[in-house]
Amino acid sequence: MTPLLTTTTTNPMNSDEFRRQGHMLIDFIADYHSNIEQYPVLSRVKPGYLRQLLPPSAPYEAEPIEEIMKDIQSHIIPGITHWQHPSYFAYFPCSSSTAGILGELLAAGFGVVGFNWEASPAATELETIVMDWFGEMLSLPKPYLFSGDGGGVIMGTTCEAFIVMLVAARDQKLAEIGKDKIGKLVVYCSDQTHCALQKAAKVVGIRPGNVRAVATTRAASFALSPDSLESAVLADVEMGWVPLFLCATIGTTSTTAVDPLQPLCQVAKQHGMWVHVDAAYGGSACICPEFRHVIDGVEGADSFSLNAHKWFFTTLDCCCLWVKNPDALKRSLSTNPEYLRNQASDSGGVIDYKDWQLTLSRRFRSLKLWMVLRSYGVANLRSFLRGHVAMAKAFEKLVAGDDRFEVVVPRRFAMVCFRMTRTSEGSGSDDDGGDEGANNLMNKKLLERVNGSGRVFMTHALVGGIYLLRFAVGSTLTEPEHVMEAWKVIQEHADAIQGDYIHLY
């Protein structure tokens, strides 16, 4: 045969070159984490900044790694909003760790595609094992585990879990009531449920008008009320709609509200609904016995998911989903083309995860979760989460001690929902009435200033007409001094805004 590589003599997976560049990258990332506090948390670039810096076309000839790293430092890093910054308190964290990052690296190094058992038995088997380990740590009821009759699977995000659960529930229901009745199906959630549910319902063909976002109240800390759910369901049933699915949330995005599972499941089950528990953020806390009560009643639901990349140190992406009845998934999602057939699958004695999820190809994600569980152990993982909660508690106390501010809803996990109030006497009760508009504007302004400082990044929510600031502790590098510093920054800008305020009103 003729020589095949003409313009380079090095195979792109040559080990020596991998080693050389790999060590360089490890040092680069270690330095990035060491020096991360020198960057503004929220990127300050303007839209379109990068197209001006990069050439219009891919290079014809190879470029050395040194050149690429130089551009990463000078062109990419300024455009990064530093989610791993210790002063990042926005959205929910995407918590990382040495074990999580290196688990992802190792998975990339193996480069296996574990769609079925045979395609890499270790990828499938490790996933079943760590999902049982993790489920046990959360005290999930046995029927959710492989050691019961259920089981767990790792997906990318909760959005995928929603779609998969809805498809399984939909097909199960249509098999009962007739395949042409898709237009009759109704999905229930609260007005605090993550928007991904509405999107997932739309994707699977539920009519957008058939998602009932039941109203919550500040008095009930924005949790879904079983009575309100029941009223909504009864009204629908009377009109001939068919209740399909309830999504309950443990730790809503806006305020970390916790929907009461036990009574909600009772209502849902009376009407033959599939109940999914979205614990994307709050679920991880259940490894601490003092938090486990937030999922009391989960035994009455059908499926439960959390994002281990949110508050469990595994780096994006790692959504853990447990289901009581994997057959319902497999009935909807199995594919068995001849080109994927093999003895192990034909035997029926193995798990082919492709039939539990939307996609065929799947990364070896269990590796990073396994490395996180082993590298830190249950004791440290609890301690990390408790550390975040303690910092949030301390921040809550600081807010409560400053009469220009109020805590809007009681803190449940490691996020504090707060705001400035217009007058120092402001009670923050539901009766603020006409002042809310002015309050909201003031808090919006405060947030813009604080984020603009580059020293802190927070985000906001609007609930019950109240614009509130969300201070979500959970970035792995965050230590108590960063919380203190954030509070100082917030206070400084509050002072400045109060000055403006006196001018304006």
Next chain:
Amino acid sequence: MTPLLTTTTTNPMNSDEFRRQGHMLIDFIADYHSNIEQYPVLSRVKPGYLRQLLPPSAPYEAEPIEEIMKDIQSHIIPGITHWQHPSYFAYFPCSSSTAGILGELLAAGFGVVGFNWEASPAATELETIVMDWFGEMLSLPKPYLFSGDGGGVIMGTTCEAFIVMLVAARDQKLAEIGKDKIGKLVVYCSDQTHCALQKAAKVVGIRPGNVRAVATTRAASFALSPDSLESAVLADVEMGWVPLFLCATIGTTSTTAVDPLQPLCQVAKQHGMWVHVDAAYGGSACICPEFRHVIDGVEGADSFSLNAHKWFFTTLDCCCLWVKNPDALKRSLSTNPEYLRNQASDSGGVIDYKDWQLTLSRRFRSLKLWMVLRSYGVANLRSFLRGHVAMAKAFEKLVAGDDRFEVVVPRRFAMVCFRMTRTSEGSGSDDDGGDEGANNLMNKKLLERVNGSGRVFMTHALVGGIYLLRFAVGSTLTEPEHVMEAWKVIQEHADAIQGDYIHLY
């Protein structure tokens, strides 16, 4: 504040520890790649092997990385089917590279979640830039690029791209014909289209009976015939069904067949269908001018995707999707909850990729594609692909030169479809008739033996009643000697089987 970490004193993202463990992992992966030939390509473990080796629960205390690495070596590696092995010729490759692996590492190190522009401008902007670079390398028509009025997005897999395209097409069509007509919609493909399309159609609520897998023939090399498509569509229209979507494939899974885009688009467009081009495998080859003709006619389609993790060195996952009309995606997939609102998004002047895909959270995948493009350059990338094609060509010649074997369909890219034939005079024509059953069994047996040897891993397909062996060259480490060695192994087992065969018949 009180000390927060009780059982450990080290932050799980401590840079020194990251550096120490990171260098260890880089060396581990480099060694794995250096020594990969010592492992059997196809794992030999038995179902359930790993549960016997690992403890039943997660550890309470932290374990050192050295212990974990020991277990990876002794417990995980034996359960891996080595997709990066140079003698891996199964399914399609999942081609890796130093740049791909390290790009994934760097993305994990940054740990950003680029769901919208503000959440990390560089993640969004780099994606738009590399998708234009790559699109230009493929000579995609301008309307698919941001520099035209279209644009590209990176997803995990083609399965997600299928769902997204179907949802966009479905909603567009239902807006025309009425939202209750979902049961009328029909999706077209060939009997060679990847099974993920049927699954995606089911997910979005298309009735399973409404996916028309139009029959192909060996005479037409299993490509979808425009005439057959037209007949199917006309029959459906006459029955009152509504044509929605056509999926054409460039490089089918079973035999790398190429559907003729130009005439297929003509038929589809006459009936108002969305045309998606699934070039998951074959698309990459279009960076070589001599292969570009396989997507001639793509200008008539609506969307085009390929998996850069298949045959473009970026490691799983990296599905590149280009669309002419991103607004169709955004109309179906946008979500705008208050907690995600920000000035940049409100301005309308930025791209929020969450509205182009199923999931909200997304990894910084463009980083690895950018690093691949720059580290190797267009010249080397062409040369790598040509090297694979040359090796497949050489293998094809070896097969054709041995009269116990036949090439079942002409090779198009870097995969050879072949089989043993029962008699040395076997012509392999469509008229083999009654012998096919025996031939198929013989080839099945050959495949089992070859894969059981551990020295080669291939997979099979069944097309037009013919069980064929797929020899897919594309693993990055594969060199001509591995192809020669594979042929030797195949011949040895063919000899042995011919011995058995004489016994049996």
